[in-house]
Amino acid sequence: MLRYVTTNPGKVREAENYLPDGSIRQLDFDYAEIQATELAPIAARGAREAYHRADEPVLVDDAGLFIDPLDGFPGPYSSYVENTLGIDRVWEIASGLDDRRAAFRCTLAYCDGDGFAASPDPIDRDDRVAAAAAGPGDDEADADDAGRREPLPVKLFEGYVPGRIVAPRGDGGFGYDPIFEHDGQTFGEMATERKNAVSHRGRALEKFAEWHAGR
Numbered sequence: 239m240l241r242y243v244t245t246n247p248g249k250v251r252e253a254e255n256y257l258p259d260g261s262i263r264q265l266d267f268d269y270a271e272i273q274a275t276e277l278a279p280i281a282a283r284g285a286r287e288a289y290h291r292a293d294e295p296v297l298v299d300d301a302g303l304f305i306d307p308l309d310g311f312p313g314p315y316s317s318y319v320e321n322t323l324g325i326d327r328v329w330e331i332a333s334g335l336d337d338r339r340a341a342f343r344c345t346l347a348y349c350d351g352d353g354f355a356a357s358p359d360p361i362d363r364d365d366r367v368a369a370a371a372a373g374p375g376d377d378e379a380d381a382d383d384a385g386r387r388e389p390l391p392v393k394l395f396e397g398y399v400p401g402r403i404v405a406p407r408g409d410g411g412f413g414y415d416p417i418f419e420h421d422g423q424t425f426g427e428m429a430t431e432r433k434n435a436v437s438h439r440g441r442a443l444e445k446f447a448e449w450h451a452g453r
């Protein structure tokens with residue numbers, strides 16, 4: 239059984255639309271999110287930790303809202319900003335900008351403990367972020383003679399959707415959905431199927447589902 243490891247049931251509802259019926263279930267586990275300026279190392283680290291916890295194939299996603307004229311803020315800090323400022327204040331900040339272009343981005347990370355043609359690790363291994371992304375140490379038995387451990391293989395899938403920040407509309411979806419408009423509708427106004435058809439997570443899930451079906 240594939241586990242979508244998240245505290246957010248909204249993500250699992252979206253994933254169910256892309257995968258065979260009954261093939262995915264939520265594992266409500268709050269893995270440690272490392273601090274990084276990109277989503278990929280955060281998702282990779284999360285997948286490795288979640289796999290150790292679940293001992294089953296896992297899918298983890300890290301997503302965020304990137305506002306163009308704010309140099310991508312809040313980006314990987316979207317969760318912190320939602321919990322502290324809240325989306326109404328993000329709208330207030332954006333409402334003072336002439337250019338309100340933004341994008342949602344999502345990186346999905348899959349880990350099943352097996353070796354496969356994993357995505358290259360997102361960051362050079364000597365980097366502190368890469369060391370953190372490598373995740374919790376595997377068993378001592380996995381270490382080589384010099385005591386180094388290979389991080390578990392992780393496959394990454396990315397999705398992106400452009401849009402713009404608007405005053406809140408709609409009460410569907412979750413998170414920043416009411417202030418993100420794409421093609422005339424906010425994600426908060428869209429039915430799940432419609433959001434899925436265009437969203438960052440939908441794009442990443444589509445790539446994952448195709449790859450996974452061919453394994």
Ligand code: ITT
Binds near residue numbers: 411
């Ligand atoms: P998990 O980490 O447990 O999966 P989360 O909701 O905190 O749940 P993220 O860290 O990926 O998930 O999300 C970062 C922030 O971006 C958080 O505030 C979400 O509400 C928001 N977010 C992510 N995907 C979104 C989407 O599709 N629509 C609106 N907001 C989204």
